[in-house]
Amino acid sequence: MNIIQNIDIRRNLLEQMLMEEIDSQNYKIFEILYKELNLYDNKRLMETHKTNPKDCNVITDSIFLDILEITLNEIFSNNNLEIKDILETYYNAQYPYVVQNIERCKGNKKKYLDSLKGKSKSLVYNLYLFYYYTTNGDPTISDIAELKLIYNTVYSGYTGNVTYIEQLENEWGIQNLRDNKIHQRFLGKRKIELAEYLNVQVHEIEDVLIDMMWINKQTGVSNDKFYKFIECEEGSFKILDKYKITVSPLHLYCTKKNLKKIIQDNFEMLCNGMLIWELSSMKQYSKEKLTLNMINRHVTMENPEAFLNKLASSIYFELLSKLYYDSIELYYKNFSFDKITGMNAIYNMQEDIKKLKEVISEKSEYTNKLNEENFSLKQKVNSQMKVEDRPFIEQITLFERQRAQANLENQSLKQKVSDQEKYIELLESKDVIEEEIIYRIEDISSKKLLFIGGMNEMVDRIKPIFPNSIFVSDEGIKVNSDVKAIVMFPKYMNHKLFYKYIAVARENNIKVVYCNNNNDKMVLGEIYRQIVLVK
Numbered sequence: 001m002n003i004i005q006n007i008d009i010r011r012n013l014l015e016q017m018l019m020e021e022i023d024s025q026n027y028k029i030f031e032i033l034y035k036e037l038n039l040y041d042n043k044r045l046m047e048t049h050k051t052n053p054k055d056c057n058v059i060t061d062s063i064f065l066d067i068l069e070i071t072l073n074e075i076f077s078n079n080n081l082e083i084k085d086i087l088e089t090y091y092n093a094q095y096p097y098v099v100q101n102i103e104r105c106k107g108n109k110k111k112y113l114d115s116l117k118g119k120s121k122s123l124v125y126n127l128y129l130f131y132y133y134t135t136n137g138d139p140t141i142s143d144i145a146e147l148k149l150i151y152n153t154v155y156s157g158y159t160g161n162v163t164y165i166e167q168l169e170n171e172w173g174i175q176n177l178r179d180n181k182i183h184q185r186f187l188g189k190r191k192i193e194l195a196e197y198l199n200v201q202v203h204e205i206e207d208v209l210i211d212m213m214w215i216n217k218q219t220g221v222s223n224d225k226f227y228k229f230i231e232c233e234e235g236s237f238k239i240l241d242k243y244k245i246t247v248s249p250l251h252l253y254c255t256k257k258n259l260k261k262i263i264q265d266n267f268e269m270l271c272n273g274m275l276i277w278e279l280s281s282m283k284q285y286s287k288e289k290l291t292l293n294m295i296n297r298h299v300t301m302e303n304p305e306a307f308l309n310k311l312a313s314s315i316y317f318e319l320l321s322k323l324y325y326d327s328i329e330l331y332y333k334n335f336s337f338d339k340i341t342g343m344n345a346i347y348n349m350q351e352d353i354k355k356l357k358e359v360i361s362e363k364s365e366y367t368n369k370l371n372e373e374n375f376s377l378k379q380k381v382n383s384q385m386k387v388e389d390r391p392f393i394e395q396i397t398l399f400e401r402q403r404a405q406a407n408l409e410n411q412s413l414k415q416k417v418s419d420q421e422k423y424i425e426l427l428e429s430k431d432v433i434e435e436e437i438i439y440r441i442e443d444i445s446s447k448k449l450l451f452i453g454g455m456n457e458m459v460d461r462i463k464p465i466f467p468n469s470i471f472v473s474d475e476g477i478k479v480n481s482d483v484k485a486i487v488m489f490p491k492y493m494n495h496k497l498f499y500k501y502i503a504v505a506r507e508n509n510i511k512v513v514y515c516n517n518n519n520d521k522m523v524l525g526e527i528y529r530q531i532v533l534v535k
Helices: 005-024 028-036 043-051 059-076 081-094 097-105 109-114 121-137 160-172 181-198 202-212 223-233 238-242 248-251 255-281 292-298 304-333 337-385 387-428 455-465 495-508 520-533
Strands: 449-453 470-472 485-489 510-512
Touching: 005 043, 005 059, 028 081, 028 337, 043 059, 043 304, 059 081, 059 304, 059 455, 081 304, 109 520, 181 255, 181 304, 181 337, 202 304, 387 495, 449 495, 455 520, 470 520, 485 495, 485 520, 495 510, 510 520
Parallel strands: 449 470, 449 485, 485 510
Antiparallel strands: none
């Protein structure tokens, strides 16, 4: 096997390994690669995607596939040894006995595989691939599971009849006739036939089609029926509903001017397709015999209803394709691993809240049970107030203590759930562009405040303004309770800090100011508003 084949095989093996990470939704290695390849601005990811767009059912996977592609090019095209070392270090940490086995087996394939007996099948496969990747082995083609990645254009859903017609136009040479007056006359006659079928004037056809597609002519916004159309379509466009893409991109494409052009373009292509179909079905005509006078002589719109359905569908596909492309571009531009990590943290906290609520429910049931037993015993005591009933009285006292303790625990858990729900609400709240508040620095700079969290750069800039204040970045710092207010940045602090100082504020009746902004003026304005303006 020559060296080129070996490189191709090793590239496929590494690709398989990283694909397994995507399939298992283990994105740790991709987070490392994202940082080491300096992809923070996402420009290189966008370029990679535009160069080789993918037909993916999940936009997130498309991001990771592009990180994978950049990684492979760095290692096998640019010979980036640093990235190769990072991958080897990562997989060594994942499977620590790989190195030991490689050393022990000294490159012997059979001995190495025998040493892995008893391990899970998936792990054996991972180690097998890693063994060949790191030791320059020569596996046969049968050793490599086939990887099928479908590369398609961004407008993967924009197929239907329109794309096929474009191909036929090239074959029959109709595109060369488009500027000819006879061809324009042919299109004009088709419009007249369609207008007669719709019982409208020719210039009203576009308005009828817009109404057919349920698109508002003034605002350019489609109603729910448009999205029901999305839901029933197979393939990539289901992603629009999954990611709740808003109707705002339709303002860009569904203006009266743009819609008119889209309708005209698709009308012309479908008419040309009808022309080709009619002439080719006559058999006595071929593309070599196609002349301009035949265009007028033979073709009529025999089924306007079918033509209208095809036209509406082709316009839908074009709009959906543009929306799909916009959704991908929006996701790429705003992608960051910090957001994914934050979403995972919120999900974990929501799971914790769910468990706490289950505990509260169980304790509530236990409390109710104690209340019932207590009531029963009290009834018994009231009916038999004798010396021999004293054990019942003691048992009642015990039950009342247990009930009081259960109520205290219940209240504590409810408070914890309330704090967590408040924290999640603050994390999920979107940044709002507020009107700048006119404030006076001297009204707030002398006050003793307690700042919790915040971006380091912003904190460094406002520290000199508050010489009497305290700035906290971790929960290990002890703080006196004689502060005027606590200023929190929930999006830039861990949840332990949040819960700790919420408890301090509640215990000492201290005002809490929430800031989710990195703009100095906005932060100072919010502090001034909460402390000076709001009494």
